[in-house]
Amino acid sequence: MALENLDDGDLTLPGISEGEIIVIRSARRKRNISAYRQGGRIIVSIPARMSKADEHAIVPEMIAKIRSQESARTPSEEVLLQRTDELLASLAPEITSRPASINWRPMRERWGSCTSVDRTIRISDRLKLAPDYALDYVLFHEAIHLQHFDHGPEFTEVLGRFEGAELASAYLDGYEAAERAMAEPVELKKLRTNRG
Ligand SMILES: [Zn+2]
Missing domain, CATH: 3.30.2010.10 (Metalloproteases ("zincins"), catalytic domain)
Known part of the structure; x- marks a missing residue:
């Protein structure tokens, strides 16, 4: 177990923190976009042909959706x-x-x-x-x-x-x-x- 009495100086970024989000471009996906939690990460799967502009618009939206679902179930x-x-x-x-x-x-x-x-x-x-x-x-x-x-x-x-x-x-x-x-x-x- 990794329980330590140490401050690890962890970074808290207000939006998306680096390394936490993984975007997968899937050739098999034509239209579907899916996002799910895998351990500490959020995986967003998008069609391989999606433009960068669309990706930048859609990925944060999907992440926000997952986070809001989770925060509804998270103790304050x-x-x-x-x-x-x-x-x-x-x-x-x-x-x-x-x-x-x-x-x-x-x-x-x-x-x-x-x-x-x-x-x-x-x-x-x-x-x-x-x-x-x-x-x-x-x-x-x-x-x-x-x-x-x-x-x-x-x-x-x-x-x-x-x-x-x-x-x-x-x-x-x-x-x-x-x-x-x-x-x-x-x-x-x-x-x-x-x-x-
Ligand atoms: Zn301890």
Whole structure:
């Protein structure tokens, strides 16, 4: 698992972040345009003959559509703060510190990070559609770092109070395994001609 108590200096671009969008030009597609989420990426498939101008008009539209569908199902940052407060209150009442902010971030290498100095927590947007137990597990993990900075015995003891830990770890490991498996499908390598 890649849960670290480090700020990875991740970049948050307001619109489309580089590397997150893959545009596939498919010779088999005559008209159809499709877009779907694959792990941390959005894949947009367009007809091979589509003009650059059309591509530049349509791709952002498709991405916006997917993002708005997802954001309707994504817990707000306010909800994340509230859930973290509840987790700490019920499982680790001795930790009285609370995060100043919790933000979704496009993090591919980590599930979350916590900067204890300013009490900020960042959660990978790969968890936006995750089951509650997996998201809560990561929130709890990062919130414990407000008090325990490393993964020492004290940290482990507190984290061990989370009941669904095994299930959550299995979900996160499975997600990472699936991401690795889907990382560079042969077909994508062959067809990919450009990136958004
Ligand atoms: Zn950690």
